[in-house]
Amino acid sequence: MTTQETGARTGLPPSRPTRRALLAAALGAASVAVTGCSSDGGGSGGGKRLRVGYFAFPSGDLLVKNRKLLEKALPDHTISWIKFDSGASVNQAFIGGSLDIAALGSSPFARGIAGSSPIPYKVAFVLDVAGENEALVARKSTGVTDVAGLKGRTVATPFASTSHYSLLAALEQAGLSASDVKLIDLQPQPILAAWQRGDIDAAYVWLPALDELRADGTQLTSSKEIGAQGKPTLDLAVVSDALIAEDPGTIATWRKVEAEGLRRLASDPEGSARAIAAELGISLADAKAQLSQGVFLTPRQIASADWLGTEGSPGRLASYLTDTGAFLAGQKQIEAAPSEETVRKALYLKGLPDGLA
Numbered sequence: 001m002t003t004q005e006t007g008a009r010t011g012l013p014p015s016r017p018t019r020r021a022l023l024a025a026a027l028g029a030a031s032v033a034v035t036g037c038s039s040d041g042g043g044s045g046g047g048k049r050l051r052v053g054y055f056a057f058p059s060g061d062l063l064v065k066n067r068k069l070l071e072k073a074l075p076d077h078t079i080s081w082i083k084f085d086s087g088a089s090v091n092q093a094f095i096g097g098s099l100d101i102a103a104l105g106s107s108p109f110a111r112g113i114a115g116s117s118p119i120p121y122k123v124a125f126v127l128d129v130a131g132e133n134e135a136l137v138a139r140k141s142t143g144v145t146d147v148a149g150l151k152g153r154t155v156a157t158p159f160a161s162t163s164h165y166s167l168l169a170a171l172e173q174a175g176l177s178a179s180d181v182k183l184i185d186l187q188p189q190p191i192l193a194a195w196q197r198g199d200i201d202a203a204y205v206w207l208p209a210l211d212e213l214r215a216d217g218t219q220l221t222s223s224k225e226i227g228a229q230g231k232p233t234l235d236l237a238v239v240s241d242a243l244i245a246e247d248p249g250t251i252a253t254w255r256k257v258e259a260e261g262l263r264r265l266a267s268d269p270e271g272s273a274r275a276i277a278a279e280l281g282i283s284l285a286d287a288k289a290q291l292s293q294g295v296f297l298t299p300r301q302i303a304s305a306d307w308l309g310t311e312g313s314p315g316r317l318a319s320y321l322t323d324t325g326a327f328l329a330g331q332k333q334i335e336a337a338p339s340e341e342t343v344r345k346a347l348y349l350k351g352l353p354d355g356l357a
Contacts, residue, residue, distance in 0.1 A: 053102030060261030
């Protein structure tokens, strides 16, 4: 959804190693630790492995994990569920070769495919559309009641995330630039600690941390509002190019399981909320409230022209991601925006729409 990515992704002289090569070398040893120490689930397993990155965020993906739907559908695989705090760390894990499939926000994905050394992955599914589950909140004690009031204030968000993107968009819409505030790069849990200490005046972050900020804060805007003004953000699911080449059948099965997770959210809200509550360690009431703030598409909608599209006919998601890249480039967050052709090539549409049945 993390530390800000450092170094250029484009324009490096031939004699210098690319950013991806440098990160891959640095992450070589770390990826083993990430996979081994961060995994908190696995299947009965066989000769194949599947490493799945996820966020502790109310979604159909978290329901799939809790109900072990993927393990049941792929009994011959050893499945590792690896928890991440943000999209920037997911990008780094893909660069290090330690992930096969993962949840990833639309903004970090646009970053990932930008430049001359794009991360080798593709979008294969839409997990949710950001709504009231990501928002900008100011401390009540600051007296700030609108985004414009943040000028000169200290604002935290996880850099290179969908929240970071939405924060920049909110500032622009309020007539401010990033330099008009003091931006701090913090993960959700450190944001809570900084908030409690009084170190920050506002934060843009997602659930469940968001609800804790709302308890003694004033919400200034949300990703739902920003999306309605032309800058939507989404939680996507991406698959590595290596998995696409080596085992497309597993991707097809995983996609059907994720579609089943979305159907269960709609058909069994009570059971779904119980699963989410168990995964997040929260009450059933809180799980229901958090789920109600998300926008979950139906499988049919995902494969429609409005979103991901079908094989041979990419949907509007390509335009949304192209616009996201252009905005990030305009904000100097990336050196150059990926073209729409690049974005279209980064969508994995094989088997759609039938693959979501």
